[in-house]
Amino acid sequence: MIGIVDYRAGNAPSVGYALERLGIEHRLVATGAELEGCDRLILPGVGAARATLDSLRASGLVEPLSERVHSDGIPFLGICIGLQVLFEHSEEGDVAALGWIPGTVRRFDDDLRVPQIGWNSVHLRRDHPVTAEFPDGGHAYFVNSYYASPADPGHVLGETEYGVEFCSIVAHANIVATQFHAEKSGELGLRILSGFAEWTP
Amino acid sequence: MLTKRLIACFDVVEGRVTKAQQFQDNIDVAPAEELAQQLYDDQIDEIVFYDITASAQKRKIDLETVRRVAHHVFVPFTVGGGIRTVDDMFEVLKAGAEKISVDSMAVRNPGIIRAGAEAFGRQCIVLSTQVKRVGVRPGIPSGYEVFIDGAREATGLDALDWVRRGEDLGAGEIVVNSIDCDGTAAGYDLEITRAVADAVNVPIIASGGAGTVDHIADGLTVGGAQAAIISSILYSPRLDRNVGVRELKDGLAARNVLMRPYLP
Numbered sequence: 001m002i003g004i005v006d007y008r009a010g011n012a013p014s015v016g017y018a019l020e021r022l023g024i025e026h027r028l029v030a031t032g033a034e035l036e037g038c039d040r041l042i043l044p045g046v047g048a049a050r051a052t053l054d055s056l057r058a059s060g061l062v063e064p065l066s067e068r069v070h071s072d073g074i075p076f077l078g079i080c081i082g083l084q085v086l087f088e089h090s091e092e093g094d095v096a097a098l099g100w101i102p103g104t105v106r107r108f109d110d111d112l113r114v115p116q117i118g119w120n121s122v123h124l125r126r127d128h129p130v131t132a133e134f135p136d137g138g139h140a141y142f143v144n145s146y147y148a149s150p151a152d153p154g155h156v157l158g159e160t161e162y163g164v165e166f167c168s169i170v171a172h173a174n175i176v177a178t179q180f181h182a183e184k185s186g187e188l189g190l191r192i193l194s195g196f197a198e199w200t201p
Numbered sequence: 202m203l204t205k206r207l208i209a210c211f212d213v214v215e216g217r218v219t220k221a222q223q224f225q226d227n228i229d230v231a232p233a234e235e236l237a238q239q240l241y242d243d244q245i246d247e248i249v250f251y252d253i254t255a256s257a258q259k260r261k262i263d264l265e266t267v268r269r270v271a272h273h274v275f276v277p278f279t280v281g282g283g284i285r286t287v288d289d290m291f292e293v294l295k296a297g298a299e300k301i302s303v304d305s306m307a308v309r310n311p312g313i314i315r316a317g318a319e320a321f322g323r324q325c326i327v328l329s330t331q332v333k334r335v336g337v338r339p340g341i342p343s344g345y346e347v348f349i350d351g352a353r354e355a356t357g358l359d360a361l362d363w364v365r366r367g368e369d370l371g372a373g374e375i376v377v378n379s380i381d382c383d384g385t386a387a388g389y390d391l392e393i394t395r396a397v398a399d400a401v402n403v404p405i406i407a408s409g410g411a412g413t414v415d416h417i418a419d420g421l422t423v424g425g426a427q428a429a430i431i432s433s434i435l436y437s438p439r440l441d442r443n444v445g446v447r448e449l450k451d452g453l454a455a456r457n458v459l460m461r462p463y464l465p
Contacts, residue, residue, distance in 0.1 A: 013297045017272050046299055048322040081322070110402070115324040115373050117404045118427065119246060119461040120203045139204065139461045141277055143299070143324040143373075162203055184277050184299060186244065187464060 002197060003029035003038030005065070005082075007055040011046045011183075015079065015193075018183040022190060024197045032064030040074050040196070041065070044183070045081025049105065049146070050093035052081045062098070069100070069175065077130075077196045078177030083170060084148055086177055092146050101172050102151035108144075112163040115145040122158045122168050122180065129199045130176050131157065131169065133191040140168070140180035140189055147179065174201040204459045205421045206246040206428035207449060208406065209435055211236065212253045213282075216266045219253075220437045222384035224331075224352035227253075230436050233266050238273040240435070243446040246461055247277045249302060249327075249430065255283025256305055257350065262289070264296045271297025279327055287316050294321065302376070304329040305349035308356055308363075311370055318371025327406075328372035332360040332393055333380040345393045352380045360393060361400045368401040375401060376430065379409040386412025386433050386440060389420040398425030406430055412440070414452030421458050 002019060006012035006028035019026040026042075029035050043065070045052055056062050069076045078086055085097045090105035097105070108114045119139040124131055147166035150156055157176065158169030168179045176196065182189040211218045211233055218236050219227035230236065237248060250270060252262045262283040271278055280293045281302025290301045301321070307314050307328060317326045331352050337344040345360035356363075364375050377397045379390035389407045398405045407420035408430035417429045434444050450460045 011294055011297075011299060013295055014271065014278075014299065017297055018275055020272070021275065046294065046321060046325055048319070051320060051322070113402055113404050113427065115403065116203060117324065117374060118203050118206050142203075143277070145323065145373075181277070181299070184275060186241075186276055190275060 001038050002026040003035055003041045005041060005043045005061065006030045007052070007059050007061065010044045010052070012044055015042055015044045015183045018190060018193055019197075022194055022197070024194070030059060032060055035061075035064045035068050038068070038074070040076070041068060042077045042079065042196075043082035043085075044079045045085070046143075047081055048092060049081060049084055049090040049097065050095050052085055053095055053097060056085070066098070066100075073174050073201070075196065075199050075201055076175045078175070079183065080144065080179060080181055083177035083179050084146060086170070086175065087148055087150070090146065100175060101155055101170060103149050103155070105146045105148050107146050109163050115143055116162045117143050120160050120162060120180075122160050124158050125156050128157050128171050128176070130171070130192060130195040132195055134188055134195070138188045140178070140182070140185040142168070142180045144179055202459060204461045205453070207417070207446065207460070208247040208249055208428050208430045209240050209245045210408070210430045210432040211248065211250045212432070213250055213263065213266060214254055216263065218436070220384065220433060220439065222439065224380060224383055228438060230438065234269045234273060236436065237270040240446065241274050241276060244463055245276065245446050247279070247428070248274055249279040249281070251302065252282030253351070262293060264292060267293060267296040267298060281327070281329060285313070287320050290317050290321065294325070300325055300327050300374070302327040302329045304331065307367065308347065308349050308358065311366065314367060314370035314372055318373070323371050323373040326372050327374045327376060328364070328367040329376040329378060330360065330364060331378050331380050334390070334393070343393070343396060348380055361396060364397050364401050368403055372403060374404045374406060376406040376408050377426070382410030384433055384437070385410050386437070388412065388416040389424055389429075391419055391424045394420060394424035394426055404428065414444070414449055414456070417449065418453055418456040418458050421453070
């Protein structure tokens with residue numbers, strides 16, 4: 001059972017529709033108790049970093065999430081803002097984030113059109129079960145003004161160019177996260193979701 | 202490299218897509234759900250859905266149709282019409298949209314742009330504008346005025362002043378919808394599209410008038426837009442011939458416009 005973390009600033013239903021299309025069992029989870037029954041978790045996101053973190057904290061979800069992911073080691077997928085909040089710090093709102101992955105989140109240069117909105121290519125830097133069916137250089141849908149900069153290059157699974165070469169997929173132990181919206185990246189995005197559903201870290 | 206986008210636009214009335222000409226005389230096309238499924242299968246890059254009678258009828262957006270469309274569309278989905286508050290936005294996002302489009306309501310209450318951006322992030326808020334060429338005159342230095350309520354009401358706002366303000370308030374994308382060109386299949390208004398693209402730093406979407414591949418290519422190059430809204434060319438019964446997404450993308454690629462490649 002995949003739990004999709006449902007908080008005010010998220011787009012959990014869209015992720016649910018995508019899993020429904022794939023025939024993957026899932027449910028929306030909004031409390032610590034609901035996380036207990038799930039054997040993998042997806043943290044979606046469309047919001048701003050501060051609003052997302054505030055919303056997760058207000059719902060009392062930070063501790064239970066951390067416990068399921070770190071103590072129990074269940075597979076975790078972050079999407080968009082669900083990737084950015086995994087790092088230590090975000091320039092967006094100058095907030096301390098969850099700190100699960102070393103690194104920071106930075107804003108794109110102002111000489112670019114920001115947000116980056118649209119389909120951009122993702123270059124895979126190594127093999128990973130979650131991206132096994134995603135073609136190197138395949139296009140995915142991005143909507144972001146900020147990008148993650150992992151401290152350890154070994155955590156970079158995919159990279160994309162928008163003014164800078166930035167980390168578009170991060171992977172570390174039982175955690176994987178995409179900066180693009182896997183649930184809104186057409187058939188290639190759905191392949192990432194099925195890869196995640198089948199992944200045994 | 203970031204590619205340009207083709208966005209299919211649905212003007213929805215009671216769950217069905219309709220097609221207007223210069224914001225009037227809507228004729229029926231197909232159920233929104235059915236057309237959405239077909240366009241997703243044809244690999245459209247994005248879909249925008251306007252509940253075009255919600256505002257005028259002073260009712261909330263048709264969430265049931267939004268939900269049904271969202272079930273079939275695994276590309277970005279923007280929804281607009283009848284959205285007045287952050288709670289309305291929240292409901293639309295929960296129904297499966299990624300982005301909220303605000304138009305007439307934002308002119309009446311510009312604070313909704315800021316409130317939406319603060320709650321859901323700037324990338325979530327699309328400012329759609331209805332602009333009409335009225336000639337340069339006092340208060341309208343660009344020669345283009347903003348209209349609202351299905352192009353019926355003039356606002357006295359200069360188009361460029363309004364889009365700059367919208368960007369400052371937190372809009373993440375701006376749609377330039379030409380009232381003069383809407384549904385004419387005679388090409389986008391490239392002049393105002395370019396002027397808006399130069400005036401703001403957020404992505405610009407050209408809208409109103411695309412009838413051929415050349416029109417779309419011009420909007421994305423000469424007009425400086427990052428995305429092109431199309432509807433007539435895809436499905437208007439008024440045109441002798443409609444063109445599919447694949448043929449449009451092939452045509453754009455042949456004109457050196459970078460598009461998301463077609464998946465076999």
